[in-house]
Amino acid sequence: MAVSADADFKTRLQNWIPKLVLSPSIAMMTVFVYGFILFSVYLSFTDSRILPTFGWVGWENYDKLWRLSHWETSLINMGIFASLYIVICTCIGLGLAIFLDQKIRGEGLLRPIYLYPMALSFIVTGTAWKWFLDPGIGLENVMQTWGWESFEFDWIKDRNFAIYTVVLAAVWQTSGFVMAMFLAGLRGIDNEILRAAQMDGASNWNLYRRIIIPQLRPAFLSAFVILSHLAIKTFDLVIALTGGGPGRATELPATFMYSYTFTRNQMGIGAASATIMLMTIAAIMIPYLYAELREKR
Amino acid sequence: MSQATQDTAIRTGRVTRTLIYLVLLLFGLFYLLPLYVMLVNSVKPLEEITGGGMMNLPQVFTIEPWLKAWSSAQIGVDPTGLKPYFWNSIKMVVPAVIVSTILGALNGYVLTKWRFKYDTILFGLMLFACFIPFQIVLIPMARMLGIIGLAGTTWGLALVHVVYGIGFTTLYFRNYYAVFPTELIRAAQIDGAGFFQIFWRILLPSSGPIAVVSIIWQFTNIWNDFLFGASFADANSQPMTVALNNLVQSSTGVKEYNVHFAGAILAAMPTLLVYIVAGRYFVRGLMAGSVKG
Numbered sequence: 190m191a192v193s194a195d196a197d198f199k200t201r202l203q204n205w206i207p208k209l210v211l212s213p214s215i216a217m218m219t220v221f222v223y224g225f226i227l228f229s230v231y232l233s234f235t236d237s238r239i240l241p242t243f244g245w246v247g248w249e250n251y252d253k254l255w256r257l258s259h260w261e262t263s264l265i266n267m268g269i270f271a272s273l274y275i276v277i278c279t280c281i282g283l284g285l286a287i288f289l290d291q292k293i294r295g296e297g298l299l300r301p302i303y304l305y306p307m308a309l310s311f312i313v314t315g316t317a318w319k320w321f322l323d324p325g326i327g328l329e330n331v332m333q334t335w336g337w338e339s340f341e342f343d344w345i346k347d348r349n350f351a352i353y354t355v356v357l358a359a360v361w362q363t364s365g366f367v368m369a370m371f372l373a374g375l376r377g378i379d380n381e382i383l384r385a386a387q388m389d390g391a392s393n394w395n396l397y398r399r400i401i402i403p404q405l406r407p408a409f410l411s412a413f414v415i416l417s418h419l420a421i422k423t424f425d426l427v428i429a430l431t432g433g434g435p436g437r438a439t440e441l442p443a444t445f446m447y448s449y450t451f452t453r454n455q456m457g458i459g460a461a462s463a464t465i466m467l468m469t470i471a472a473i474m475i476p477y478l479y480a481e482l483r484e485k486r
Numbered sequence: 487m488s489q490a491t492q493d494t495a496i497r498t499g500r501v502t503r504t505l506i507y508l509v510l511l512l513f514g515l516f517y518l519l520p521l522y523v524m525l526v527n528s529v530k531p532l533e534e535i536t537g538g539g540m541m542n543l544p545q546v547f548t549i550e551p552w553l554k555a556w557s558s559a560q561i562g563v564d565p566t567g568l569k570p571y572f573w574n575s576i577k578m579v580v581p582a583v584i585v586s587t588i589l590g591a592l593n594g595y596v597l598t599k600w601r602f603k604y605d606t607i608l609f610g611l612m613l614f615a616c617f618i619p620f621q622i623v624l625i626p627m628a629r630m631l632g633i634i635g636l637a638g639t640t641w642g643l644a645l646v647h648v649v650y651g652i653g654f655t656t657l658y659f660r661n662y663y664a665v666f667p668t669e670l671i672r673a674a675q676i677d678g679a680g681f682f683q684i685f686w687r688i689l690l691p692s693s694g695p696i697a698v699v700s701i702i703w704q705f706t707n708i709w710n711d712f713l714f715g716a717s718f719a720d721a722n723s724q725p726m727t728v729a730l731n732n733l734v735q736s737s738t739g740v741k742e743y744n745v746h747f748a749g750a751i752l753a754a755m756p757t758l759l760v761y762i763v764a765g766r767y768f769v770r771g772l773m774a775g776s777v778k779g
Contacts, residue, residue, distance in 0.1 A: 203680060203681060206680075206681040206682075207596040207600035207602070207681060208596075208602070210592050210593075210595075210596055210681075211592075211593060211596050211597075211608075213589065214589055214593050214612070214652050214656070215608070217648075217649050217652070218611065218612055218615055218649075218652075221623065221627070221630075221649040221650075222611075222615040222618065222623065222649070222650075223611070224626075225622070225623040225626040225627060225630075226618070226622055226623065228625075228626040229622050229623065229625055229626060230622075232625060241625060241626075241629065281513075284509075285510070285513060288506045288509060288510050289510065290494050290496075291494065291496060291498055291503070291506055292494065293506070293507070293510065299510055299514055301761075301765050302514050302517050302518060303513065303514070303517055304765070304769060305517070305521075305758070305761055305765075306517060306520075307768075307772060308706055308754075308757045308758055308760070308761035308765075308768060309710070309754050309757065309758070310709070310710035310711075310712065310727050310730075310753060310754065310757070311710070311712065312710075312712050312727045312730050312731050312750075312753065313727075313730070313750045313751075313753050313754045314520070316730065316731075316734050316746060316747075316749075316750040317520035317521075317523060317524050317747075317750060318520060319734070320523075320527075320540075320743055320746065320747070321519075321520060321523050321540070325536075326535055326536055326538070326540055326743060327540055328540075330538045330540065331538060331539075331540050331541050333538070334537075334538035334539070361516070361517065361520070365517065366772060369769060369772070369773065370773065373773060375494070378494075380494065380495040383494070383495040383496065384495050387495065387497075393496055393497075393498065396496065418617055421619060422619050422620075424712070424713055425712035425713065425727070428712070428716075428731060429712075429731055429734065432735065443619065443621060446621045446624075447621070447624075447717075450624065450625060451717070456625060459621075459625070460625060462621075463619065463621040463622045463624070463625075464622065466619040466621055466622065467618060467619055467621075467622045470617060470618065470619055471614075471618075474614060474617045475614065478610055478613055478614060478617075479610070482606055482609070482610050482613075
């Protein structure tokens with residue numbers, strides 16, 4: 190009797206162990222991710238200022254938020270930044286991948302050079318570009334000392350152009366990664382189809398346009414999802430490169446949220462802006478993850 | 487990403503090839519440019535930089551900026567250099583990487599070899615957690631760290647990085663174990679091996695490559711993090727990235743560009759070294775986070 194009861198306990202334990210092992214992660218996720226999301230969303234409907242308080246104010250924070258010119262500026266900047274960043278990264282990434290795929294000597298050397306910026310912190314990237322683009326000591330100064338007296342490049346100090354320097358630094362950091370995604374896609378394409386098309390006299394241009402690029406659709410989708418998610422989360426780079434300035438010229442939603450929550454003591458509005466950021470990312474990520482995980486089954 | 491160079495069927499002429507090489511080289515220079523600027527200017531006296539010689543090799547070679555960035559530059563209130571912050575980063579990164587990788591391995595094992603109802607949904611929820619804009623958790627997290635007494639400590643930061651890192655580590659191990667033959671597991675079970683025995687004896691010995699991917703990914707990500715460090719650390723627990731930003735943004739006194747560049751390289755060094763030594767694994771981690779399979 191005792192033996193069988195013991196064995197019974199053991200099998201039951203064996204059945205429970207997997208769930209037990211998973212439980213710390215599930216608990217952390219429930220509290221720190223989804224619990225916190227609910228808490229922040231709730232705060233966005235309260236009168237919280239320096240600290241979280243729980244006086245319900247309905248949609249007031251959202252009303253205020255959408256009337257703030259500061260928020261409008263950061264959304265416009267996000268629009269400019271995200272679209273240029275995504276388009277330029279995709280073009281450079283695809284171009285470099287296609288070029289690298291032509292049996293290039295030294296590919297093994299070039300590929301890591303294109304990709305190493307991904308291993309750096311955005312703060313390092315921001316610092317390097319901040320001084321390189323600084324008109325006082327950087328590119329402008331160098332060109333002038335080299336004899337091109339009239340050369341001017343002060344975008345980083347110019348309200349109308351500073352956002353493009355953020356694009357430049359961000360493209361520098363991630364376009365190599367996009368290249369790697371496209372290159373992986375290119376390497377997966379079946380050469381037989383290409384040979385058949387070549388027999389029919391198709392030019393290289395047509396091969397790419399009609400056969401290869403259409404087959405890269407999954408890589409385009411991944412690149413778009415990853416880049417847009419990176420764009421919305423862009424924070425460190427702006428802090429290090431321009432600090433959101435000059436003025437508010439390079440404020441993005443992430444820096445807006447940070448300053449309203451932690452330095453302007455408008456936690457309710459900060460939480461509302463964070464909620465909007467989350468919704469935007471969710472709208473992109475959830476369908477993507479859903480599709481990716483479904484395929485697997 | 488397959489590392490083997492697969493031959494494409496595309497044929498190109500001589501002129502086209504020359505142009506392709508030219509473009510590829512130009513982009514190589516573009517990617518190397520900031521690194522070059524940081525390196526050469528970190529070993530120059532300040533006058534050489536302000537005198538318009540940013541692109542030139544140093545006329546006078548000095549390691550003074552490096553020494554200053556490391557041990558005596560003014561960061562915050564004290565002239566401590568980046569040294570203490572470097573150690574803060576280490577104290578935050580090491581436990582966070584170890585714990586998140588172990589949890590990821592166990593989660594991946596359960597989610598592929600001990601499947602249960604709704605496990606895919608659970609995994610999806612874990613994965614989504616990696617992609618949320620972390621602004622949404624900053625406020626409650628700051629409060630929570632205060633409540634559990636970890637506010638302003640490197641342990642608190644390590645905890646935060648474990649929490650928001652397990653999604654990725656679980657993803658790596660799950661995808662890796664998914665193709666591991668389940669028959670081996672079943673056979674071991676019939677022989678009476680338990681949950682941990684199977685993990686320890688059968689799965690773990692062949693998990694080397696994916697463990698390296700997970701460790702490198704976590705190391706790079708956590709080392710490079712700025713948002714959590716800036717939000718939750720106090721002056722004594724700030725990681726390297728936050729200290730570097732404070733160094734560069736400080737408005738008092740002369741801007742010592744050479745010290746800034748040396749500091750930036752110091753902050754980049756650990757992840758850069760890992761990339762040089764094991765870049766292949768880093769790229770693999772990067773790709774697994776985007777295009778699966």
